[in-house]
Amino acid sequence: MVCDEIILRLTIISENLSPGEIDEYVGIECNDSQIRGEMNRLGTKRYTRHAWYLKSKRVIAPDEYIGDKIDAEVRSLLSRLAPAADKIKELSKSHVVEFSVYFLARDVPPMNFSSEDLRAIAALGASLDIDLILYGSSDSEKV
Numbered sequence: 001m002v003c004d005e006i007i008l009r010l011t012i013i014s015e016n017l018s019p020g021e022i023d024e025y026v027g028i029e030c031n032d033s034q035i036r037g038e039m040n041r042l043g044t045k046r047y048t049r050h051a052w053y054l055k056s057k058r059v060i061a062p063d064e065y066i067g068d069k070i071d072a073e074v075r076s077l078l079s080r081l082a083p084a085a086d087k088i089k090e091l092s093k094s095h096v097v098e099f100s101v102y103f104l105a106r107d108v109p110p111m112n113f114s115s116e117d118l119r120a121i122a123a124l125g126a127s128l129d130i131d132l133i134l135y136g137s138s139d140s141e142k143v
Contacts, residue, residue, distance in 0.1 A: 002135050004060035005104040006070060008077045010126065012052040012088070013096035022052040025091070026084040030054050054081070066109045074101070074113065078120045085123050092125025099126040104133045 012022055019033035032053040037046055056077050060066045081088065088097060099121045103109055111130060113121075121128055 002104070003062060004064075004066040004106060004109075005102075006058045006060070006066065006073045007055065007100075007102040007104075008057075008073060009053055009055045009098075009100040009102075010077065010081060010088075010124070011096070011098045011100065012091055013098075014050045014052070014091075015095075016050075017091075017095070018050050019052040022050075022091070026087045028054060028080070028084050066103065066105050070109060070111075071114070071117075074117050078117060081124060082120070085120070089123060089125040097124060097126040098129055099124065100129040100131070102131045102133070104135065106135060108132065108134070 012026075014022065015036075017025070018035065019030050023029045030052045032055055034040075034047045034049075034051040036048060036050050039046055054077070056073065058069055058073050060069055091097060101111075103111075109132075111132070118128075
């Protein structure tokens with residue numbers, strides 16, 4: 001059985017700073033990364049840039065509603081990033097910084113963000129990417 005999920009990710013892409021150097025600079029250790037020159041996960045090509053990722057994932061129980069969980073998940077990741085906001089903003093001047101929200105859901109969830117959360121994302125110098133993947137009542141009915 002497929003469950004709804006909320007996946008959040010802050011990405012910093014760099015031509016010259018490795019994920020370890022970004023960890024050190026921002027004071028937060030990433031929980032996923034890619035290193036320029038290493039093979040991608042499929043083994044088909046080499047990464048051309050470094051990428052630093054801080055991800056969170058929430059699987060929604062079948063008796064819960066995804067829309068009731070979004071605000072808390074977004075605020076949780078933003079609060080983890082808050083101590084490093086100025087440093088991330090500085091990196092955004094010469095690196096790609098993106099705040100991504102991915103929904104895997106049975107129905108379209110409410111995709112509204114509070115002005116406070118939008119200000120916090122903007123304070124990171126990040127662009128905002130929202131992706132929605134809908135699925136049907138069985139795994140084979142993905143839309």
